[in-house]
Every structure is written in structure tokens, then in C-alpha cells.
Amino acid sequence: AYKLWIPSTDFEAAANWSQNRTPCAGAAVDFPANKMVSVLVREGHSISDMLLPRDGEFVLASGAGFSAQDASRDQGCGTGAPARFLDPDRFSWHDPRLWRSGDAARDLFSVDAERVPCRHDDVVFPSDASFRVGLGAIPGPARVRSVRALGQTFTRDEDLGAFLASRAGRLRFHGPGALSVGSEACAERSGCVCGNAELQPWICAAMLQPLGGRCPPTACRDALRPQGQCCDLCGAIVSLTHGPTFDLERYRARLLQAFLPQYQGVQVAVSKVPRPARPRDTAGAEADTEIQVVLAEARPETGGARRLARALLADVAEHGEALGVLSATARESGAPVGDSS
């Protein structure tokens, strides 16, 4: 599985500019003086004035460039405040919003901690965009299988370290955190634990930072908090105890084809998670992991997640052996908020 980095530091990306638009013709442009950044320029721009970062670069795609245009009197562009390029250090590796999963099962979602690259993931920084990533101060290095950047794939720490220390690397990666590659690909048919549990406080802090660090209110009582999720949600969680023949991808496909079409409005995430310590766990050969099936619904009054959870339990009861599922349990959130029961 791979995870693709989304935000760019491209000149033409409107979101990189103070007024949420690229500088217009004749604009004055400010880059922060002391923020290293590599900026891909794809088009031609007329500018009246541009302050460059003290350490940075502008990579010119074919046909791109800059021309001089004195601050225009007529267009009202050069007269206003300069277009400011926003702090390129604002993108954190640990922010789940900044990654896109390359998994084919596009109609499933991932819990927040698994949206950030997992231990077995290949990480891809698009080669046709400029980027900058902050590696925060976390207890250990962020571990992944490989990192692909600038058209090179790094699978050994020595190679990655040399890249990160190079000028090209320093223009794109910053912060006190470390990055480590070389993990095995996930070879288990039943899936692999993501391995980001320890990072969850940082992941959630990054994700909730625009919300002031607080989760939005839920629409139900007794909301659930799946493993790896930053905020409570309404719906249900089905936990599957898996046997040796369980196939995670097949089970996902089964959900997508046989169940989800009948439960519009329910979003599903399926992954292997560490098995929570239970007081009366039967000791023995049972795996220390389980499959977490998260059934989330934005409008809990429809009850779709509850019905789907029961359907999945019934499915295990009927086909458990064929699926490689030994047992299944479900938890459900409570009544919708505002329901006077």
C-alpha cells in the first residue's frame, strides 16, 4: 500500500497565498525571508517586485518564468498589499488530512491514525509538484517501508539520510523528527497493524489544530471511539477475531460488493488493530490482533450502521469458517442527540 502526499508548495497553488489566489499581473510578491522552500513554477508570471527567501529555489517548468511589469495603475493589483506566500513549514507529516491512500478500495475510509503512513507503507511525494514536510518532535522516527521523492525511491536509511542532509532534502524536509525506511512490506493476508498507535497524540493534535484541538460534537449519545480515530463517532464497531485463513482484502471486497450498496450513508473502515487487553481473555493461541470494522454514519437516526453491524454478525455466524473469522462482537452508539427517549 502506498500513501501519497497531497499539499504542494507550487507557485500556482492558490492555497499557498495570503489572499487564496495566485499573484495577479503586476503584483508585489513576498516570500518569507527565513523559510526554506522549493517552489515549482508552471506558468509565466508578471510581477512588479518579488522578495525571495534567503534559502530557497524556484524550479521552472518548461515555459514557466517571470517577467517585469511595473506595479499596474489600472488593474488594482499592484496597489494592494503584496501577495504573501504562506509559511511553507505549516505542513506536518503527522497530519492525516495531508495524505491520500493509494489503496484501491476507494469507497472505504481509514481511521485517522492509518491515514498517516503506516510502518509497511510506501510513501510517495509526487514528482510533478514541489513540497515541504515538517517532521515533528515525536518519540522515535516515523517508520515506513520506502520514501519516493524527486523521482528516487529510498529503501535504505543511509540513502535516505544522505538525501535528507542534501540541499534538495533540506529544502523539502524540516523539523526535529526523524524518518526511517526499510520496513518489510505487509506479507500477511490478514493484514498488518499500522503501527501508529504511539503517534496518535501527535496525529490528532495536527489534525485538530484548525479546530482549536477539540473534536466537533457528535450527533449521538454514547458515541464510540474506534482505535486510531481521533474523535468519537456515531454508528457501530464490529470486532472480528481472525483465524489464519482470514484475508483482509477479500473481506473488504465482500463488504463493498455484498453489503455497502444496501447501506447508503454508512461509511466503513476495516483494518487490523492490536487487540485491546481484556480482563478475562482466554489465554492461548488466539491472535493478539483483531479486525476492527468501523461503521460510521453522519445521521445516526437512520440506524443504518446498527443494521449493518447486525448483518455482519449474522454473516460471521453463517460463513465465519469460510471467511476465517472465529468470532465477532459489536458495539453500537446510543440514541441520536435530541431524541427524547
Place this chain on the structure above:
Amino acid sequence: ETGEPELQRPKRSTELQQPRMAAERGNLVFLAGFAQNIEFRTGSLGKIKLNGEDLGECLHQIQKNKDDITGLKRTSIGLPQNISNQIHQLNSKLVDL
């Protein structure tokens, strides 16, 4: 013709006349097309370098070469004239013998 009518013309044609830096098939091109210049300026302690060569020193050497050439021209015109005069005198003396 450079000043006024430009303002009314569509953006495209004025752009063509603006000096610019652009990428062309991987080459970095500085174009001073119309009557406008492209200028590079450093402070008094800064240098302009072309593949490691200090442009200031190159310009200084060009001027020095030019001055040396001027000096050489003066001697190469003055000296032969002087020598020609001496040879002419020698010839005269020989004839006088």
C-alpha cells in the same frame, strides 16, 4: 512608440515586450526583447560569477588588455619610426662617404 499605446493593448502583446526569465526546453533564458533591459546587481561587496569566474575580474582584465593594446600600438608605431629615422641617417652618411 514605446510608451503610450502599450497600456491599451491586450495583456498578451505587452507581455511579449516585457523583459523576462523563462525556461525553454530545460534551458534558462533571459530575454531583453524590446527596449527594456535585464539587470543584475549586487551590493559593493557582492560578486557576479559565471560558472565560477568572477565577472568583475574579467571586466577588469578586458579593460587592462585594452589599455595594454593602446600602449603597444603607441610603441609599435613610435619605435619603427624612430628606427627608420636612424637607418635613413645611416644611409645618408654612407652616401656622404
Place this chain on the structure above:
Amino acid sequence: ETGEPELQRPKRSTELQQPRMAAERGNLVFLAGFAQNIEFRTGSLGKIKLNGEDLGECLHQIQKNKDDITGLKRTSIGLPQNISNQIHQLNSKLVDL
């Protein structure tokens, strides 16, 4: 578009081929890729100026210096030969006396 992961593709170095304007600790650096050029092109009225010096004039002066040197070499080879001949003739006349 950022669509494909390109995991399978061989090491691409297009990134390295693109020209760039960089700032390195406040120094302004213009870079072209491995086999790419940096080109200055001027129209008839446009100039490239480096710290106030017209680059076109500098190149012109280099060529002018070269031409002057070619001229000087010709005279400094031709004239002495001419003079040597005259001195040789003078010597002959002296011997003939």
C-alpha cells in the same frame, strides 16, 4: 496532476533537468541542468547589464581586443623583418666600401 505513484518507473531525473533560480544563504544563483544552457538574448534595443556593465559591449570589446592583437602581431612580425632587411643592406654597402 498527481495521479500515478510511479513506483514502477525507473529513476527519473527530470527534476534535475529543470532550470531554477535559487537563493543560497542570500546569494542569488541561476542554475541550468547537466547539459542545459543559460542564455541571454537581447533584441536590438534591449541590454543585459551586470552591475551596470553592458554585457554585449564587454563581448564586443573582447573581440575588438583580439582583432587589435592580430593587427599588432602582423606589424610586430612584418616591421622588424623589413628593418632587418634594411640593416642587412647597410652592412653590405659598408663591406663594399
Place this chain on the structure above:
Amino acid sequence: ETGEPELQRPKRSTELQQPRMAAERGNLVFLAGFAQNIEFRTGSLGKIKLNGEDLGECLHQIQKNKDDITGLKRTSIGLPQNISNQIHQLNSKLVDL
């Protein structure tokens, strides 16, 4: 100093340290800070060209011109001395007659 800034914007102190690209009366101006350099760098197969002229060759020509001038100086000092000696000998012989 490098010339008149003529820029509309007020200067913050950090601006003085930041490299800058600006339009000045239609000219495109690249500015480096007080003690900072402006550099042009190509890969080993790349060239810096002005209107088709290879600037690297031009810089090479400056050095070649310098060497040629050194050679010319040597001959233009050496040869006349040699010739003066011969003329002096001729004069002596004439006197001896």
C-alpha cells in the same frame, strides 16, 4: 554602489537581506543583498550564451588576449633593443672608416 533603487515599497530590515526580483521602469532587475553574490551555473555540458556567443569561450579569449599581449610586449621590448644594437654597430663601423 549599485544604482538607484527607485522601489515603491518601504523596506523592512529583512528585505535588505532577501534576494529580490523587481520591475524598474519596465526593466527586469535581479538584486542580491549587500555582501551577497549573483551566480550563473550550468552543468559540465551546459553553456552560458549571450545572443549565441559562448560566454565561456569569451572568458577564455580574455585570457588568451592577455597572454598574447604579454608575448607582444616581450617582442616589442626585445626586438627594438636588438635592432638598436645593430644600428649602433653600423654607426661604429662608419666612424671607423
